[in-house]
């Protein structure tokens with residue numbers, strides 16, 4: 001069987017209908033239009049096929065290229081070789097440190113090009129058209145130039161697929177993107193040396209702008225704008241445009257970070273305030289920054305498990321459950337187990353004596369005069385009025401010992417949580 005027959009056979013077997021974006025198969029003319037724009041004297045991809053080969057390959061080769069592309073569309077699979085690129089590190093110059101990888105731009109020579117709608121020329125065309133339209137209507141046109149250089153290198157592939165999926169794009173676009181980027185690989189070539197192959201898990205191909213539809217809502221740029229609006233950053237941009245002032249990169253990233261923090265923090269707080277079952281948790285972990293007790297696990301790796309148990313107990317919702325130790329029903333099972341259940345009286349006393357006897361716990365912390373609710377909060381890591389002015393080092397040490405002594409008691413009642421189907425990992 002010759003190659004032609006093989007191809008025809010594969011094509012016939014594929015019954016999947018073409019649709020929407022990929023509806024129309026590539027034509028030889030279309031490919032010829034692109035081939036005409038190829039420049040000679042360029043480095044070949046990993047297949048060692050140069051532009052010259054394609055330009056001078058004539059109609060016969062064109063026919064085959066067209067065949068291959070349409071088979072790719074139909075099969076929804078891109079040949080491995082097409083997903084492999086050669087990375088050439090290009091020194092950025094400007095006296096940048098030559099030993100620092102960031103001083104090099106990674107240029108990928110990929111085999112899959114031919115994507116007609118993408119690249120700088122259409123962007124320039126669009127810009128020119130915009131200028132024309134606005135000049136005719138004699139109105140102002142503001143143009144935002146987005147430095148996507150680093151952003152696109154660092155696009156997180158799974159996030160990209162999530163976005164495409166969320167935007168309810170055509171499944172074929174999803175498949176196509178997925179196959180182009182998943183299992184993409186490359187090797188680095190430098191000074192005649194060749195590295196091993198490695199897989200690429202971030203970055204998009206140059207010129208792949210991901211405006212996937214006539215509708216611009218499917219573009220990364222659109223997402224950036226909605227993100228700016230969401231975090232109240234768009235107003236900044238408007239002011240900058242009006243005042244003809246663009247802040248330094250460092251200042252801008254500070255503004256972005258602060259705006260996001262403020263927004264997320266407020267959202268977090270209002271979510272907690274509206275939910276009674278999270279009241280204790282909101283006292284223990286009132287801000288969005290890392291949980292204090294989780295940070296302590298770095299300081300005290302030997303008490304990691306014990307500290308994480310405290311975090312889990314403090315994060316558990318206030319929920320009604322039956323204590324299988326004393327058969328009483330409690331509206332707050334965590335409080336009942338740690339502070340009230342009479343079956344655990346001995347264990348509780350042992351725990352409290354040990355904590356009180358701990359020399360590292362400053363005597364002026366009068367935690368045992370607190371009411372049950374406040375004491376429980378302190379035990380689970382809250383910084384309330386009583387421990388507020390405690391030196392952070394003293395507080396850390398105190399929590400270390402509390403975690404060590406709460407843990408044995410927890411072992412006695414953990415089964416109650418499992419029996420009540422609490423989602424508990426420990």
Ligand SMILES: [Zn+2]
Nearest residue numbers: 323325326341
């Ligand atoms: Zn009980």
